[in-house]
Structure formats: C-alpha cells, structure tokens
Amino acid sequence: MTEEIIIAGFGGQGVLSLGKILAYSGIMQDQEVSWMPSYGPEMRGGTANVTVILSDDRINSPVLNEFDTAIILNQQSMDKFESMVKPGGLLLYDPNGISHHPKRKDIKIATIEGAKEASELNNKKTFNMVIMGAFLKIHPIVLMENVHKGLEKSLPPRHHHMIPLNEKAIKVGMEEVKVIHDYK
Amino acid sequence: MEEVKLMKGNEAMAEAAIRSGVDAYFGYPITPQSEVIEYLMHEEPFKRTGMVVLQAESELAAINMVYGAAACGKKAMTSSSSPGISLKLEGISYMAGAELPCLIANVMRGGPGLGTIQPGQSDYFQAVKGGGHGDYNLIVLAPSTVQEMADFVNLGFDLAFKYRNPVMILSDGAIGQMMEKVTLPKQKERLSNEEIIKRYGSWATTGKPESRERNIITSLNLKSELQEIHNQHLQNKFKTAEKNEVRYEQIQCEDADYILVAYGTSARISQKVVQLGREKGLKLGLLRPITLWPFPKKIISELADHTKGFLSVEMSAGQMIEDVLLAVEGKAPVAHFGRMGGMIPSPSEVLDAVEKEINKILK
Numbered sequence: 300m301t302e303e304i305i306i307a308g309f310g311g312q313g314v315l316s317l318g319k320i321l322a323y324s325g326i327m328q329d330q331e332v333s334w335m336p337s338y339g340p341e342m343r344g345g346t347a348n349v350t351v352i353l354s355d356d357r358i359n360s361p362v363l364n365e366f367d368t369a370i371i372l373n374q375q376s377m378d379k380f381e382s383m384v385k386p387g388g389l390l391l392y393d394p395n396g397i398s399h400h401p402k403r404k405d406i407k408i409a410t411i412e413g414a415k416e417a418s419e420l421n422n423k424k425t426f427n428m429v430i431m432g433a434f435l436k437i438h439p440i441v442l443m444e445n446v447h448k449g450l451e452k453s454l455p456p457r458h459h460h461m462i463p464l465n466e467k468a469i470k471v472g473m474e475e476v477k478v479i480h481d482y483k
Numbered sequence: 484m485e486e487v488k489l490m491k492g493n494e495a496m497a498e499a500a501i502r503s504g505v506d507a508y509f510g511y512p513i514t515p516q517s518e519v520i521e522y523l524m525h526e527e528p529f530k531r532t533g534m535v536v537l538q539a540e541s542e543l544a545a546i547n548m549v550y551g552a553a554a555c556g557k558k559a560m561t562s563s564s565s566p567g568i569s570l571k572l573e574g575i576s577y578m579a580g581a582e583l584p585c586l587i588a589n590v591m592r593g594g595p596g597l598g599t600i601q602p603g604q605s606d607y608f609q610a611v612k613g614g615g616h617g618d619y620n621l622i623v624l625a626p627s628t629v630q631e632m633a634d635f636v637n638l639g640f641d642l643a644f645k646y647r648n649p650v651m652i653l654s655d656g657a658i659g660q661m662m663e664k665v666t667l668p669k670q671k672e673r674l675s676n677e678e679i680i681k682r683y684g685s686w687a688t689t690g691k692p693e694s695r696e697r698n699i700i701t702s703l704n705l706k707s708e709l710q711e712i713h714n715q716h717l718q719n720k721f722k723t724a725e726k727n728e729v730r731y732e733q734i735q736c737e738d739a740d741y742i743l744v745a746y747g748t749s750a751r752i753s754q755k756v757v758q759l760g761r762e763k764g765l766k767l768g769l770l771r772p773i774t775l776w777p778f779p780k781k782i783i784s785e786l787a788d789h790t791k792g793f794l795s796v797e798m799s800a801g802q803m804i805e806d807v808l809l810a811v812e813g814k815a816p817v818a819h820f821g822r823m824g825g826m827i828p829s830p831s832e833v834l835d836a837v838e839k840e841i842n843k844i845l846k
Contacts, residue, residue, distance in 0.1 A: 318664065321487055326664055332489065334662035338515060338600075359754035361661050367503070401524035 300355050302440050303363055307348035308372025313346055316453065317370075320431065324441040324449030335361040346375050353440060365414035370434060372413070375397060387482060400435030404455055408480040409435035409437055416471050425468035432472020443469075486667045492632040492658040493518035496588060499646070501635035503587075503640060504671035506557035509548035510538045511565045514600040515656035516590035520562075532673055534641040542567045545585075546574030553583040554700040555685025555837055556679040558640050562588035562654070565606050567599055568614075575649055575773040576615025579717070580702025582686075586636065587621075588652040590659040593798075593825035600820035601825025602656030602748060604761035607802035610653045611823045622650045622728060623775040625746040629771075637668060646682050646724055646814040653775060655798065657827060658749040721722040730773035732784060735761070739768025741841055742786055744807050746772050748827065753796050755830040760837060767837065775803070783810035792816045792844050794837055799823060816844060 304321070308314045316334055322332040335350040335416050350366075352358050368381045377399065386405045393413040394400070396430040399407050411433035417426040435441065441449070446469065450462050490498065497519045500508060510520045519537060530532035535552075539545035545561050548655040563571060564799040568589045591609065593603035607612075609625045622642050624635045625776035632654060639650040672684065688772045689695045704710040718841055735757055736742060760767035770786065772779050787793070792815050795804035801819035808817050822828045822835040 319489070320660060326487065326489055332662075332664055334489070335657065335726075336660060338656070338660050358663075359758060360752045360756075360830050361663075362657065362748070362752055362827050362829065362832050 300353075301358075302353045302368065302372065302438065303366050304351045304353075304368045304457045305348060305363075305383070306351065306370040306372075307346065307376030307380055310345060310347040311455045312347070312372050313424065314347045314372065315349050315361060317427040317431055317454035318351040319453045320446070320449050321351050321353070321441065322449075322450045324445045325444035327345065327443060327448040327452070331358050333358045333361040346373065348376065348380075368434065368438060372428060372430070377401065380461070389437060390435065391430070392477070393430065404480070405480060405482050406480075407419045407482060409436070409476055411472055413472070416475055417468065420464070420468055420471065422464060422468075425464060428465045428468035429472040429475075434472075434477035435469065436473040436476050437478070484819045488664050488665055488667060489630060491518055491660055491662050492626070492629045493590065493660070494522045494652060495629045495667075496636055496652070497522040498526070498634040501526060501534060501639040502668045502670050504532065504553065504673040505534055505560055505636070505640070506673055507537070507548070507552045507559040509535075509537050509539050509552075509559065509561050511539050511542045511563065511567060513564045515592055515602070515659050516564050516588070516744070517560050518563055518659070519588070519590075532670070534673065537712075542570035543574070546571040547650070549587075549659060550574055550581070550583060552579065552692050553585045554581070554688050556676070556683065556689055558584075558586075558644075558674075560586035560636075562590065562594045562652075565594050565603065568606065568609070572609075572615040573678070573795055574621065576617050577702045578649045579615070579619035579621070580617060581700050582647040582717075583649065583700065584647050585642070585649050585843050586639040586643060586652065587649055588654060591653065593823060599825035600656070602798060602827060603823070603825055604655055604747060604749060604797050605799035605802065605823065606653070607775065607799060608799065610779070611806070620648075620724070620776050621680075621719060622646065622648060622655050622724060622777075622831065623728075624650065625644055625653050626658055627747050627771060629658065629661065629665045631669060632658060633665050641730060642724075647686070653747070655747050656825075662835050665725050667706050698792060726775040728774055729777045729779050729781070731779040732771040732773060733782070733830040734769040734771065736768035736770060736786060738766055740766040740791050741794070741837065742768045742770055742790050742792075743794050743796055743833075743837070744770045744772070744783070744803070746775060746803070749796045749798055752828055752830055752833060756796075756833045756837060757832060759834050764812040765837070765841065774802075778785055778806045778810065780806070780810040783815070784806060784812060785812045787814040790815050792821060792840055793817070794840055795819045796833055797821045798827065816826040816840070
C-alpha cells in the first residue's frame with residue numbers, strides 16, 4: 300500500500316503538523332514515510348503545503364506531481380492542486396473561504412467544515428485534527444491506536460494534556476465529513 | 484533497541500554528529516541548513532558528550548576554527564549552504580594543503596550569488612573540481628535520504644582521517660528539510676589525545692613529548708622543490724582514494740536499455756521515473772553516484788557497453804553530465820535534464836525528457 304498525499308492551505312492552519320502526525324502514525328505501524336514541506340518566506344502567512352507519503356515499500360520520490368489524496372484548505376491551493384489528483388483519487392476540502400468549488404468528475408470529492416467544527420470545540424487549533432478525522436474516515440490508512448501514538452510522538456510532553464481534545468476533534472471530523480461527489 | 488525517529492535531514496545529521504563522537508561543530512546559520520546549529524544548540528551536546536558547538540561570527544571564522552580543532556587531531560565539522568560554502572573555500576583549500584581531516588556539509592540552494600533559498604545542485608563543480616585554489620580534491624558524499632544524512636557523518640570522518648583530507652557531504656535543501664524515518668547510530672565515545680595518536684598516528688599538534696620533533700601543521704612551503712614533493716604526495720593520496728573509495732547504487736540497471744544518472748534529490752525523483760517508465764514498458768535504470776568524487780567512472784563505462792543512452796538529471800544547468808560524458812567515452816549518447824533557480828523537477832517532466840531522448844535515439 301502506498302498513499303501519496305498533498306496537504307495545502309495557509310501558514311498557521313497546522314498543515315505541516317497535520318502531515319507530521321500522519322507520518323508519525325505511519326511509523327507506528329512500521330511503514331516507510333516521507334514528509335516534504337514547502338519552506339521559506341511563503342510560510343509566513345502565505346500558502347504552506349506538505350507532501351506526505353506512507354508506504355509499505357521504500358519510498359522513491361518525496362516530490363510528486365500527482366496525488367492519491369489532496370487535502371485543500373484555501374482557494375489558492377484548490378487552484379493549484381485540483382488537477383493533480385489522480386483519477387479515482389480523493390479531494391477533501393473545507394468549503395469555508397472557497398469560492399471556486401472543484402469541478403472534477405473522475406475523483407471522489409468530500410467536504411469538512413473544519414473551521415466551524417474547531418470553533419465549536421472552543422479551540423481553533425483543533426482545526427487540523429478535524430480535517431485529519433475527515434480524511435481517515437474516507438481513507439482509514441492508519442489505525443486510531445497508531446494515531447494516538449503518533450500524537451504522543453509529535454507533540455512535546457508539555458502539550459500531551461491536549462491529546463484527548465485532539466482525539467475528540469478527529470472523532471468530530473469523522474462524523475461530519477460529507478462525500479459530495481463520487482466518480483463511480 | 485535501535486531508535487527510530489522522524490527527523491529532518493539537517494536534524495539527523497546534527498544528531499549523528501553528537502553520536503559519532505564529534506568533538507566540535509563551528510557554524511554560521513543560513514537557510515536551508517539552519518536546523519543543524521539550531522538542533523545542536525537545543526540538544527546541548529556540550530553537556531552530553533563535551534562536544535563544542537559554537538556559532539562563529541562569520542563563515543570565515545567558522546572554517547578557520549575547524550582548521551584549528553582539526554590541527555589538534557579533533558573531529559571537527561561545519562555546515563553551510565551554497566553562498567556560505569563559497570566563503571569557506573579558502574579555509575578548505577588550506578586544510579587540503581595542510582592535510583587536515585574535517586567534515587563540511589553543503590546543503591545546497593540555487594545560485595549563483597545569494598540566488599534562492601530553495602533546493603539546488605549547482606555547486607557540483609565547486610565540490611568535485613576543487614572550488615578553492617590549488618591541486619586538491621575533496622572526497623564528496625551525496626546523501627539521497629535522511630538516513631544517509633545521518634550515516635555519512637561517521638563515514639565522512641572515517642574517510643577524512645584515513646586520507647587526512649577534508650570530506651564534504653553534498654546535500655540539498657530538499658533532503659535537508661524533509662522528514663523521513665531514521666535509525667540513529669549508537670553513541671560513540673569522543674577520543675582522547677592518546678587514542679587519537681594510537682589510531683591516526685602522531686601528526687597532530689597534541690603537545691610535544693621529549694621523544695619526537697615538534698609537529699608542524701601548515702599549507703605553506705616556500706621551497707618549490709619541497710612543495711612539488713608535497714603535491715606528489717597529495718596526488719598519490721587522491722589516486723589511492725580514487726581506487727578504493729568509489730561508492731554508488733544501481734537500481735534496475737541489469738536489464739536497462741536507458742539509464743538515468745542522478746544524485747541526492749534528483750536521484751529520488753529519478754527512482755520514481757524508473758518506476759513510471761517501467762509501468763509504460765520502458766526499460767529504465769538508475770545509476771546513483773554516492774561518492775561524487777571519486778566519481779563512479781568504471782561502472783558507467785561498463786554500463787555504456789550495453790546501454791542505448793544516458794540522461795544526467797540534476798538541479799543545475801548540467802554539471803555532473805561532464806563526468807558522465809568522460810566516463811561514457813562516446814560509447815552512447817548522453818543528455819541532460821535539469822531545473823534551476825530552486826525548482827525541483829517533477830517525475831513526469833523527467834519522464835517526458837527521457838521519452839524525448841529515447842525517441843531521438845530510435846530515429
């Protein structure tokens with residue numbers, strides 16, 4: 300199994316840490332992983348994206364131009380990455396702030412109101428975990444017990460008291476994700 | 484139990500330095516390798532192993548601190564990115580002349596000048612063809628995974644002390660910034676002066692005992708006759724390294740009709756190109772030089788006997804291709820594909836370039 304994922308949005312949305320928690324969860328189930336960020340000035344308020352690959356085999360290129368899954372969190376990223384989803388792949392997005400919705404017919408398209416759900420959890424920082432829950436509901440590529448271990452590994456110990464809230468956010472994401480188009 | 488971690492290439496190299504018993508790191512921050520000194524300062528190895536970590540006032544100061552520590556037989560290293568390495572070249576040439584072992588990491592970005600902070604591979608000539616002045620070579624290791632960023636620290640120091648010569652890890656911003664799974668080496672002890680002498684001989688300035696003449700570390704020799712003898716000694720050393728230290732990896736070259744040659748990030752992308760090509764029925768292979776100097780000439784020459792063509796894939800205008808051409812000796816066509824300015828080629832555009840070259844050969 301190999302899952303090639305792009306996660307793209309604004310700097311500050313937790314795009315990179317969502318990728319890191321996914322990658323750590325993969326390690327916890329003995330998979331090969333790679334986490335390739337965009338870095339540089341664009342991280343300060345501009346767009347941020349990270350390519351995450353989880354695989355049972357050796358990973359070749361950490362840089363890709365087509366993806367099994369695109370997790371899209373702003374309009375710029377939608378414009379850039381919609382066309383890069385493989386036919387039959389998944390595009391998951393938060394419709395908040397999206398004016399041009401995806402038009403592809405040959406992929407699965409799902410939405411999650413990440414920003415809304417996170418503010419209902421009274422912690423906007425849980426946004427990325429709501430998104431992760433939505434993704435894992437559709438593509439359960441990592442077991443929840445490994446996500447738990449991944450959270451423990453990627454969060455510094457002083458933030459470990461936040462793990463239950465993050466797991467709650469993941470659960471909310473799983474419950475609230477909606478598949479709005481399927482190619483079948 | 485082995486320790487498996489998710490780390491950036493830069494961090495893995497820094498942690499491997501602590502664990503390899505490195506005595507000193509002198510550096511000056513520059514994107515995309517600032518995590519090296521950040522990580523070291525955060526980990527405080529001066530408390531763990533006694534390793535010195537110092538942010539110098541400039542690249543020049545850092546490389547000359549490395550010279551000083553290396554002259555005392557210590558394992559000293561520095562790291563930088565392209566513009567910073569240019570500043571360090573004077574010191575590197577001096578160390579090659581004075582026969583001082585050390586490790587220098589270049590996490591390349593696009594150039595020339597300040598260029599860009601995004602990944603590049605346009606310092607190939609600088610790394611393998613000298614860079615600094617005088618007849619010398621660096622042993623140049625090209626990691627293509629985070630694991631190799633860690634592993635090449637220890638390997639680099641082994642080679643540096645074996646040949647009493649600076650060794651360079653030539654990486655790039657992508658390998659430095661990406662995170663992968665890495666198995667870290669076990670902690671090695673730092674060596675005492677007595678152990679340094681026992682292991683590497685008594686060339687270092689570790690304090691003069693009654694029993695021998697004083698050791699002098701210098702790259703200056705005003706008598707030309709003696710300097711030429713010194714030059715010949717250096718050249719013999721480089722010949723021995725060329726014979727013994729070539730390292731490379733072959734991926735599906737056995738039955739390949741067409742071979743890509745690439746190192747570092749380009750090699751990772753090219754691996755994907757081989758996979759995509761083979762899915763389309765193209766018999767592609769990849770030759771990945773691990774040592775860029777000494778360059779794996781012999782294997783490329785052998786492959787050229789039964790290969791229809793080569794493509795050198797680099798994030799540069801075409802530098803390594805010159806060494807591929809020399810190795811192929813006209814036995815097969817050699818083409819170049821590259822991106823510049825911090826752009827990373829995508830697997831599909833490399834595959835397009837391969838198909839174009841194959842079509843040219845078939846015509």
